[in-house]
Amino acid sequence: MANNQNAELLDKAHLLRHNIRDGSFTGYTSGLVPGLVQGNVVILPKVWAEDFLLYCYLNPVSCPLISMSKPGDAMVPALGADIDIRTDIPQYNVFKDGELVEQVTDIEQYWSDDMVSFVLGCSFSFEEALLRAGLSIRNIDLDRNVSMFETNIATAPSAKFFGNTVVTMRPFKPADAIRAIQITTRLPKAHGAPIHIGMPNKIGIEDLAKPEYGDSVPVNDDEIPVFWACGVTPQVAIRNAKPPLCITHVPGKMLVTDKLNDELAVL
Numbered sequence: 001m002a003n004n005q006n007a008e009l010l011d012k013a014h015l016l017r018h019n020i021r022d023g024s025f026t027g028y029t030s031g032l033v034p035g036l037v038q039g040n041v042v043i044l045p046k047v048w049a050e051d052f053l054l055y056c057y058l059n060p061v062s063c064p065l066i067s068m069s070k071p072g073d074a075m076v077p078a079l080g081a082d083i084d085i086r087t088d089i090p091q092y093n094v095f096k097d098g099e100l101v102e103q104v105t106d107i108e109q110y111w112s113d114d115m116v117s118f119v120l121g122c123s124f125s126f127e128e129a130l131l132r133a134g135l136s137i138r139n140i141d142l143d144r145n146v147s148m149f150e151t152n153i154a155t156a157p158s159a160k161f162f163g164n165t166v167v168t169m170r171p172f173k174p175a176d177a178i179r180a181i182q183i184t185t186r187l188p189k190a191h192g193a194p195i196h197i198g199m200p201n202k203i204g205i206e207d208l209a210k211p212e213y214g215d216s217v218p219v220n221d222d223e224i225p226v227f228w229a230c231g232v233t234p235q236v237a238i239r240n241a242k243p244p245l246c247i248t249h250v251p252g253k254m255l256v257t258d259k260l261n262d263e264l265a266v267l
Contacts (some may be wrong), residue, residue, distance in 0.1 A: 012033045013033050013036055013256050017083065026253070027090060029253060030252060032256065036256060036259065037259040038125055038254040040122050043107070045112075046116055048246075051158050053068065055158040055237060058155075064121035064190065067079050069085070071113065074086045074117075076117065079257035080258035086106055091104070092247050092249060093235070095248070110245065120234070121191060122191075122231050123191050123228050124254055125261045126184045126187045129265075135183075142217060145214040146168045147214050148214045148232055148252075149166065151196075153165040166232040166233045167229060167230050170226055171219040187266075190261070191228050195228065197225075197227070213232055232251045
């Protein structure tokens with residue numbers, strides 16, 4: 001039965017990537033193909049890649065590395081035999097000298113033989129684990145992108161990359177928040193446990209209704225906001241480092257892989 005379920009998941013992932021590749025799907029990926037790992041993506045010229053790899057090593061909660069390519073290799077065989085990093089993300093951000101200059105649905109025009117791709121773990125992977133445990137996730141319930149906020153929590157800098165942590169927020173009742181902590185602690189490659197609970201002003205968030213990225217969701221009076229580190233954190237560091245060219249996913253529009261979420265779990 002498990003093998004049949006896995007095969008069905010892989011078929012759905014392949015179909016989704018096909019629809020992304022041909023431009024018929026450009027939307028958000030939260031809640032899609034539950035059970036499979038989704039990834040944040042950063043693509044840099046080779047001369048910048050080593051320093052970004054160090055940034056990931058120094059900040060494993062915000063930047064949990066799950067795959068890194070060889071220079072010029074657009075395929076990601078460790079995460080899926082047919083994945084082409086140039087075409088298989090619904091929408092890409094293109095940064096030049098740290099400034100966002102364009103959003104595109106494929107990056108073949110920007111690709112060169114010295115480009116290195118990084119795929120980082122994503123909180124959308126642990127959403128599936130929360131749903132399996134019977135927890136309700138507000139952004140999925142409302143068919144919205146998750147709320148993402150820039151905080152005052154500094155990351156550890158590498159030579160060129162530095163900046164503050166970006167977080168995702170999901171509201172829970174206190175008992176459910178405890179359960180969410182227990183579940184996500186087992187998924188360090190999907191950001192792991194929350195890095196802050198309640199009191200958003202303590203981490204520099206003044207208004208939960210005004211996220212820097214994604215969509216706002218209501219927080220009820222009997223709920224507390226729970227904050228996880230987010231893979232959009234590198235986009236802040238990219239603005240600061242100002243590489244001549246860098247390509248990332250658009251927040252909320254992730255790479256859907258063939259890797260099972262359970263493969264990221266620790267016992």
